[in-house]
Amino acid sequence: MKAEGFWEKTVHHVTEALERALVAEGLASRPGLLQGLDPRAKVLTILLLIVAVALLHSLPLLVAFAFLPLVLAWLSRISPAFFLKRVGLFIPLFTGLIALPALFTTPGRPLFSPWDGLAITEQGLRAASTLVLRSWDSLSLAVLLVLTTRWNHLLRSLRVLMVPRAFVLVLQMTHRYIYIFLRSINAMFLARKSRTVGPRPAGENRRFLASSMATLLARSHHMSQEVYLAMQSRGFRGDVMTMEDFALRKRDALWAGLAGLLAVAAIIADRLLT
Amino acid sequence: MHIPDGYLSPATCGVLYGASLPFWAVAGRKVGAVMKARMVPLIALFSAFAFALQRFNVPLPGGTTGHAVGATLLALVLGPWGAVMGLSVVFLLQALFFGDGGITAYGANVFNMAIVMPLAGYGAYRFLITLFPRRQAIAAAVASYFAINLAALFAALELGLQPLLFHAADGTPLYAPYALKIAVPAMVIPHLLVAGPIEALVTGMVIAFLLRSKMSLGVLPQPKPLRLRWLWVGLGVVALFTPIGLLATGTAWGEWGGEDLQNMLGFVPQGLEKLGSLWRAPIPDYSFPGLGPVSGYIVSAVIGMAMFALLSFLVLRASRRKG
Numbered sequence: 090m091k092a093e094g095f096w097e098k099t100v101h102h103v104t105e106a107l108e109r110a111l112v113a114e115g116l117a118s119r120p121g122l123l124q125g126l127d128p129r130a131k132v133l134t135i136l137l138l139i140v141a142v143a144l145l146h147s148l149p150l151l152v153a154f155a156f157l158p159l160v161l162a163w164l165s166r167i168s169p170a171f172f173l174k175r176v177g178l179f180i181p182l183f184t185g186l187i188a189l190p191a192l193f194t195t196p197g198r199p200l201f202s203p204w205d206g207l208a209i210t211e212q213g214l215r216a217a218s219t220l221v222l223r224s225w226d227s228l229s230l231a232v233l234l235v236l237t238t239r240w241n242h243l244l245r246s247l248r249v250l251m252v253p254r255a256f257v258l259v260l261q262m263t264h265r266y267i268y269i270f271l272r273s274i275n276a277m278f279l280a281r282k283s284r285t286v287g288p289r290p291a292g293e294n295r296r297f298l299a300s301s302m303a304t305l306l307a308r309s310h311h312m313s314q315e316v317y318l319a320m321q322s323r324g325f326r327g328d329v330m331t332m333e334d335f336a337l338r339k340r341d342a343l344w345a346g347l348a349g350l351l352a353v354a355a356i357i358a359d360r361l362l363t
Numbered sequence: 364m365h366i367p368d369g370y371l372s373p374a375t376c377g378v379l380y381g382a383s384l385p386f387w388a389v390a391g392r393k394v395g396a397v398m399k400a401r402m403v404p405l406i407a408l409f410s411a412f413a414f415a416l417q418r419f420n421v422p423l424p425g426g427t428t429g430h431a432v433g434a435t436l437l438a439l440v441l442g443p444w445g446a447v448m449g450l451s452v453v454f455l456l457q458a459l460f461f462g463d464g465g466i467t468a469y470g471a472n473v474f475n476m477a478i479v480m481p482l483a484g485y486g487a488y489r490f491l492i493t494l495f496p497r498r499q500a501i502a503a504a505v506a507s508y509f510a511i512n513l514a515a516l517f518a519a520l521e522l523g524l525q526p527l528l529f530h531a532a533d534g535t536p537l538y539a540p541y542a543l544k545i546a547v548p549a550m551v552i553p554h555l556l557v558a559g560p561i562e563a564l565v566t567g568m569v570i571a572f573l574l575r576s577k578m579s580l581g582v583l584p585q586p587k588p589l590r591l592r593w594l595w596v597g598l599g600v601v602a603l604f605t606p607i608g609l610l611a612t613g614t615a616w617g618e619w620g621g622e623d624l625q626n627m628l629g630f631v632p633q634g635l636e637k638l639g640s641l642w643r644a645p646i647p648d649y650s651f652p653g654l655g656p657v658s659g660y661i662v663s664a665v666i667g668m669a670m671f672a673l674l675s676f677l678v679l680r681a682s683r684r685k686g
Contacts, residue, residue, distance in 0.1 A: 094420075094422070094428060095420040095421065095422045095428045098420040098428060099418065099419055099420045102418050102420065103418050106418065106461065109461070110460070113460075136466065139368065139466055139467055140373065140467060142368075142369075143368065143369070143372070143373045143376070143467050144373055146531070146537055178462065184367065184369075188540070190541075191536075191540035191541065194540070194541065194545060195526075195534075195535070195536060195540055196534060197533065197534055197535070211533075211535075212533060212534050212535040212536075213540070215531075215535045216535050216536040216537075216540040217540065219535075219537065220369055220370070220538070220539070220540060222369075223368070223369030224367050224368055224369035224370070224465075225369075226369075227367075227368030227369055227465060227466065227467065228367065228368060228462060228465075231368075231458075231459070231462065231465075231466055232462065234459075235459060235460055240460060243459065253391070255391075255395075255402070255403060256448075256452075258403050258407075259403055259406050259407045259410065259448070259452055260407075260452055260455065260456065262403065262404065262407035262408075262411075263406075263407045263408075263410040263411045263414070263452050263453070263456060264456060264460075266407065266408055266411035267411045267414050267415065267456070269411070270411050270412060270414070270415035271415055271418065274415055274418060274419070291422060291424060294422060295421070295422070295564065295568065296568070298419060298421060298565075298568075299565070299568030299569050299571070299572050300572055301419075302416060302419060302565065302568075302569050302572075303569045303572035303573055303576070305412055305415060305416070306412055306436075306440065306569065306573070307573075309408040309409055309411060309412035310405075310408070310409070310440075312408050313401075313404040313405045313407070313408035313409070314404075316404040316407075316408065317400070317401050317404045317405070320400075320403075320404065321400075325400065326400065327399060327400030329403065363531075
């Protein structure tokens with residue numbers, strides 16, 4: 090990576106985050122199986138399934154749990170290819186690389202030896218595949234939740250997990266301003282880039298970065314005061330209220346029952362299999 | 364350092380959620396008391412800032428780039444407890460929406476990066492400006508370097524303990540597969556060499572910019588130098604850990620005496636034998652004749668600490684009289 094790469098990298102990272110959020114919002118407002126459910130029911134059940142996955146040790150069950158979110162995504166009118174790509178963004182790059190050496194370093198019965206003194210062990214193979222599958226399963230469940238629920242609703246429904254009201258309000262507000270800040274970073278970088286010809290010394294680049302960060306910091310402080318005044322002028326006196334207008338319907342109860350049953354059945358089956 | 368799901372056992376996650384709860388409770392109370400109704404927009408906007416900060420790519424000399432966490436920076440502008448809250452918000456949004464860090468591992472990530480890191484950074488900064496009151500930017504940089512590495516060490520310990528605590532009957536690790544002796548260097552070395560310098564650079568330069576431009580952050584409590592009393596308390600805590608030395612076996616590397624070398628090499632170098640008899644320590648090997656090895660060790664520790672305490676007390680008093 091050449092020294093100037095950080096301009097493009099930053100703009101790229103920021104744009105990617107914005108784009109991902111927009112796509113998710115679009116998918117979540119479409120009609121579909123999971124989109125039609127109460128967000129609170131979804132948050133609770135997906136969390137339950139993620140915990141169940143964390144408790145599983147049997148490889149066949151972990152493989153089965155990799156297919157479950159895929160089928161649910163398909164039923165929610167999300168293309169499986171898109172879904173796999175979204176989950177795959179993190180897994181092969183990160184967990185794959187991390188799991189690879191475990192094939193060799195885990196002590197156990199050797200299976201296959203590509204070099205002298207270095208062998209893939211049975212235990213290593215099992216440990217690495219468990220790690221990759223379990224991260225894949227949990228992440229795809231989380232991605233499923235995020236793609237089928239409007240983010241604002243998702244944050245509001247955290248109240249069922251006994252997250253304090255003030256914290257939910259802060260989360261919602263942070264979520265809103267993240268995009269404003271991301272956009273202003275992009276604007277700062279593009280403005281600077283368009284006025285720059287050729288590579289600049291690294292020290293100058295670092296000073297530019299530091300001053301744009303500090304400016305952003307000062308701006309966030311200033312903005313927080315303005316937001317506070319705006320809140321006050323609308324009658325905010327420090328009592329935090331959030332909208333809680335979700336209504337549970339029959340299908341939510343049905344879904345929650347099925348998901349709960351699945352989680353319990355998977356854990357029992359796992360104990361029998363291993 | 365964001366730990367994904369699947370790396371930590373549910374038990375570890377539970378413990379770290381539990382460990383984070385009291386910090387959240389204290390943060391909620393402290394921040395609420397200082398900022399009152401202003402708290403919500405202040406924490407929200409600074410969290411959004413911290414999120415955005417982590418999107419900046421920072422080039423290091425040599426061509427690598429990376430991003431800062433900004434935990435110490437946030438602790439310095441928002442106070443340590445405000446930073447605990449703000450960073451918890453950031454990591455929750457990252458875990459939920461951006462796949463950065465797991466959902467079951469959220470408690471662990473919060474513990475390492477939203478509790479250990481800002482509190483350690485803030486503490487280290489206050490300690491450093493007590494010693495060097497005019498070097499705030501450098502103190503901030505050093506403190507953030509210390510904090511990010513301490514957090515990385517915590518993450519490494521959590522990951523490295525997994526194969527030890529959770530493995531199948533045939534030795535297959537059930538969660539993160541690397542033992543401490545791999546996990547610790549794999550986590551700590553990149554943080555010492557890359558992530559640490561980036562964090563230090565960003566924290567130091569932003570604080571320097573804020574100081575230079577005389578930007579005041581109004582309502583926010585400014586970190587003050589520590590009172591000397593707290594330095595003594597810190598030393599006292601370290602002293603309480605002295606008995607750990609009793610658990611260690613063998614002699615510290617390079618501190619071998621003639622006897623140890625005899626055992627290891629089979630002979631004692633001549634020069635060493637001569638020099639070794641020049642000075643007879645009053646308390647050889649931290650043991651007293653007539654006391655057992657354990658009580659001897661503790662008695663010599665107490666005597667040693669008392670001597671250092673007396674010496675430092677005299678030096679401090681002398682320097683204060685002059686001032």
